[in-house]
Amino acid sequence: MNLSFRILDWDEEKPYELLLMADPSKTIVDEYLSRGVCFIAEYEGEMVGEFVLLKTRPETAEIVNIAVQEELQGQGVGKHMIKEAMEAARRLGCRILEIGTGNSSFHQLKLYQRCGFRITGVERDYFVTHYEEEIIENGIRCVDMIRLAVDLDTIGDEDKR
Numbered sequence: 001m002n003l004s005f006r007i008l009d010w011d012e013e014k015p016y017e018l019l020l021m022a023d024p025s026k027t028i029v030d031e032y033l034s035r036g037v038c039f040i041a042e043y044e045g046e047m048v049g050e051f052v053l054l055k056t057r058p059e060t061a062e063i064v065n066i067a068v069q070e071e072l073q074g075q076g077v078g079k080h081m082i083k084e085a086m087e088a089a090r091r092l093g094c095r096i097l098e099i100g101t102g103n104s105s106f107h108q109l110k111l112y113q114r115c116g117f118r119i120t121g122v123e124r125d126y127f128v129t130h131y132e133e134e135i136i137e138n139g140i141r142c143v144d145m146i147r148l149a150v151d152l153d154t155i156g157d158e159d160k161r
Contacts, residue, residue: 001043001072001075001076001077001080002043003041003042003043003048003049003077003080003081003084004041004042004043005039005040005041005042005081005084006039006040006042007037007038007039007040008037008038008039008040008050014033014038015038015040015047015050016029018047018049018050018067018068018069019033019050019052019065019067021067021070022065022066022067023065024131024133024135025130025131025132028130028131029065032052032054032064032065033052035054036052036053036054036055036064037052037053037054037088038050038051038052039051039052039053039081039084039085039088041068041077041080041081041084043072043077047069048068048069048072048077049066049067049068049069049072049077049078049081050065050066050067051063051065051066051067051081051082051084051085052064052065052066053085053088053089053092055092055094056098059093059094059095059096060094060095060096060097060098061088061089061092061094061096061097061098062097062098062099062100063082063085063097063098063099064100066078066081066082066085066099068081073107078111079111079114079115082111082112082115083115085097086115086150086152086155089152090152094152095151095152095153096149096150096151096152097117097149097150097152098120098147098148098149099112099117099147099148099149100123100126100145100146100147100148101145101146101148102127102135102137102142102143102144102145102146103122103140103142103143103144103145103146104135104136104137104138104140104141104142105137105138105142105146106138109146109148112148113148115150116150116154116155117148117149117150118148118149118150119146119147119148120147120148120149121147122144122145122146122147123144123145123147124143124144125143125144126143126144126145127142127143127144127145128143
């Protein structure tokens with residue numbers, strides 16, 4: 001699938017349908033949208049996904065939200081978006097790219113590790129502390145945030161595409 005990417009304009013309508021697939025709290029989504037950059041993935045002129053990149057520290061950025069239209073999941077769109085996020089982080093002068101996901105997010109954990117991310121830690125009770133509504137995913141209560149990171153200098157040339 002040949003995707004194109006663009007940055008969401010500030011005055012453009014936010015793609016909440018996608019954003020809230022990855023994070024059910026509109027309040028939290030709005031907070032990091034105000035500080036980050038939202039990239040839109042398009043295929044044949046249609047929005048098929050998004051990711052939000054946030055510079056968190058010197059030489060470090062984080063993908064704080066990433067989502068693919070449900071009917072296109074499992075077709076390589078997410079992997080392509082992560083590769084684009086890596087390139088965008090490099091353009092920002094970053095060497096480290098981080099991402100976090102729920103303990104119940106099996107498919108996401110698999111994808112991120114296949115893209116070179118390694119688990120760096122666990123934020124215990126993250127989703128209990130920061131979200132009012134209980135989150136159930138894959139039949140499991142989402143409680144802890146699994147933190148992952150990739151050193152962009154270690155990704156081979158074949159992975160930089």
